[in-house]
Structures are given as C-alpha cells and as structure tokens.
Amino acid sequence: MRIEQLEYLTAVTQHGSLRRASEQLHLSQPALSEAITKLERELRVTLLDRRRSGARISREGRDLLPAMVEVLAAVDRLRVAAGSRLAATRHLRLGTVHGATSTLLVPALREFGERHPGIAVEVLSLQQSQIDEALAEGSLDLGLVNVLCGDDPTAELTGSTLLRGQPVVVLPAGHPLAERGQVGIEDLRRERLVMMRAGHLMHRYVHRVFGTDLPPVRHSTDGAEMGKTLVADGLGVTVLPDYSVHGDPLHRSGLIATRPIAGDRTEIDLVLRQRRSLQTAPAVRDLIDVLVATATRHVEDMAS
Numbered sequence: 001m002r003i004e005q006l007e008y009l010t011a012v013t014q015h016g017s018l019r020r021a022s023e024q025l026h027l028s029q030p031a032l033s034e035a036i037t038k039l040e041r042e043l044r045v046t047l048l049d050r051r052r053s054g055a056r057i058s059r060e061g062r063d064l065l066p067a068m069v070e071v072l073a074a075v076d077r078l079r080v081a082a083g084s085r086l087a088a089t090r091h092l093r094l095g096t097v098h099g100a101t102s103t104l105l106v107p108a109l110r111e112f113g114e115r116h117p118g119i120a121v122e123v124l125s126l127q128q129s130q131i132d133e134a135l136a137e138g139s140l141d142l143g144l145v146n147v148l149c150g151d152d153p154t155a156e157l158t159g160s161t162l163l164r165g166q167p168v169v170v171l172p173a174g175h176p177l178a179e180r181g182q183v184g185i186e187d188l189r190r191e192r193l194v195m196m197r198a199g200h201l202m203h204r205y206v207h208r209v210f211g212t213d214l215p216p217v218r219h220s221t222d223g224a225e226m227g228k229t230l231v232a233d234g235l236g237v238t239v240l241p242d243y244s245v246h247g248d249p250l251h252r253s254g255l256i257a258t259r260p261i262a263g264d265r266t267e268i269d270l271v272l273r274q275r276r277s278l279q280t281a282p283a284v285r286d287l288i289d290v291l292v293a294t295a296t297r298h299v300e301d302m303a304s
Contacts, residue, residue: 001043008021009057009068010065011140012048013056013065013137014093014139014140015139016134018033018048021125024091036048043064046058046102047061053175060258064134079286080212085224091122092119092122092283093139094123094142094287095125095130095131095135096126096143096144096202097126097127097145098125101244102247102249103247108287108290108294112290114284116286116293127200128146128200131143131273132154132273135157135273135275136154136157136275141251141281141284144203145159145270145271146268146270147159147268148204154273158274158275162270162291162295163269163295164268164270165241165267166242166261166265167241167242167261168239168259169239169261170227170231170237170258171256172231173232178257179295181259184261184263185210186211188261189210190215192216192217193214193215193216193218193236193238193239194231194238196220196227197221200223202224202239205266206239218236224244227240228250239261241268242258243270246258270295272288286302
C-alpha cells in the first residue's frame with residue numbers, strides 16, 4: 001500500500017470522477033484506475049463503483065474513507081513537522097447555495113487565505129440536494145445550505161447554524177414599497193417577482209406563502225447574487241433571507257433595500273454542514289472556525 005494510492009482515491013471522491021481527478025493530479029486515467037485497482041486487490045474491497053457515467057466511491061469505500069483521511073492527515077502533519085518542501089497542498093471543496101456569498105463566504109475566504117496561503121479552496125455553486133449528496137459521498141468537505149424551520153436534518157450529515165434570519169422583500173432603490181415599514185402579501189402579489197428556480201429553498205418558500213396565486217413572474221434565476229442584480233437594475237422585486245442582503249455591496253451602496261413581510265414569522269437558517277462520520281482534517285477545522293467567526297461579526301454588524 002502506498003500513500004499516493006490513498007491520495008488518488010480521495011481525489012476521485014473529491015472531484016466526482018476518474019477523469020476530473022486525473023486532470024487535477026496530472027495523471028492519465030488508465031494509470032489512476034490501475035493504482036486504485038491494485039489497492040482494491042490488496043484490501044480485498046471494491047472501492048469504486050465503475051459505471052458508464054463515471055466512477056464513484058462505493059459503500060465499502062465510504063466506510064474506509066475516514067481511516068484513509070486520518071492517515072493522509074497524519075502524513076501531512078509529519079511532512080510539516082519535518083519542514084518538507086514536498087508537503088502536498090490541501091485542496092478543499094466547499095459547496096454553497098449562495099445564501100450569503102457576499103456577506104459571509106467572501107470575507108471568510110479572504111481571512112482563510114491570509115492564514116493559509118498555500119491551501120486552495122474550490123467553491124461550487126450547487127442546489128441543496130446536490131450539496132448533501134456530495135457531502136455524504138465525500139466529494140465535498142463542507143457545505144453551506146439554507147434551511148427552513150421544520151426541515152428534517154440529513155442522517156449522514158451534521159450541521160451548525162451560522163446565521164438565523166427571516167425572509168425579506170428586496171426592492172430597487174426608490175421603489176414605492178420601500179417607503180413602507182413592511183410589505184404585505186397582497187402588495188407583493190401585484191409586483192413583478194424575480195423567483196429562485198425550483199430546487200432552491202426560496203422557491204419553496206414563495207410557493208408556501210402565495211399558494212397557487214403567484215405574482216406575475218418575469219424572471220427566474222439560480223441564486224441570490226443574480227437575483228439582487230436583477231432587482232438593482234429595476235427588473236422586479238425578490239424575496240431572500242435578510243442575511244443574504246444586509247452588508248451586500250448593492251445594499252451598502254443604496255441600490256437595493258429590504259423590507260420585512262407583514263405578518264410573516266418564518267425563520268431561515270444558514271447551516272454549515274459536513275459528513276458526520278469523517279474525521280475533520282486540520283485545514284477544514286480552520287475554515288470552519290473562520291466561517292463561524294465571520295458569521296458572528298456579521299450578526300453584530302446587522303444588530304448595530
């Protein structure tokens with residue numbers, strides 16, 4: 001058994017396929033596949049489910065992955081302690097629904113980069129179901145998802161709430177509704193609405209609030225960032241968690257404004273998730289600490 005074989009398998013789980021892993025490792029697919037096949041023979045376990053659509057880690061592989069991660073983390077610590085220039089750069093992967101990208105993730109990544117200049121973080125914009133699936137199979141290290149109160153947690157994952165907020169109406173500067181202290185559902189129903197697409201939590205929330213009688217939808221988008229941009233350009237109004245807007249550059253510059261929804265007491269959490277059974281690598285723990293600290297500062301800023 002060789003250390004690089006363990007690194008190859010974790011690379012396949014992180015990147016989701018042999019092809020993408022081979023590109024990241026600068027190794028041919030046949031060579032990568034053969035190295036993992038040899039490891040399978042030695043361990044007498046099928047580590048990858050090989051299909052026409054690509055190879056994914058098997059159930060047996062997922063069971064063994066925590067031990068492999070622990071071994072690789074120990075090797076990294078040994079290399080660092082020895083001052084070796086050959087210490088591998090850790091490549092972290094984080095999935096996000098863009099619930100608070102500008103207000104939370106961007107400053108957190110900036111701080112993490114200053115602490116760990118040699119560690120690359122790949123940010124993937126995904127829907128919540130995709131994030132949960134990738135975390136469960138080990139191809140993501142961390143995930144940021146929006147959760148409505150009452151949503152059931154995923155059994156294989158553990159999560160901690162970074163931010164808690166409420167849905168707000170996001171309006172362009174100068175909109176007549178911005179003169180009010182809050183916006184009623186009937187008032188909002190008459191507006192052109194920029195909706196999140198199906199699969200996003202705010203899509204589900206809008207259908208819960210309006211039922212079958214939706215406002216005249218003019219645009220739909222995959223994320224909060226584009227939604228805020230469309231609102232700033234006067235193409236409609238949207239509904240987002242307050243923490244995804246307050247502190248955003250468009251909000252700070254006065255191009256967009258928020259108002260609470262009259263009579264609505266819904267709470268939405270921004271939750272940081274990871275796989276329950278995996279031993280957390282030191283770099284991942286550091287990123288978690290930075291995200292928690294950044295979220296705490298954001299809450300203080302919103303309250304001031």
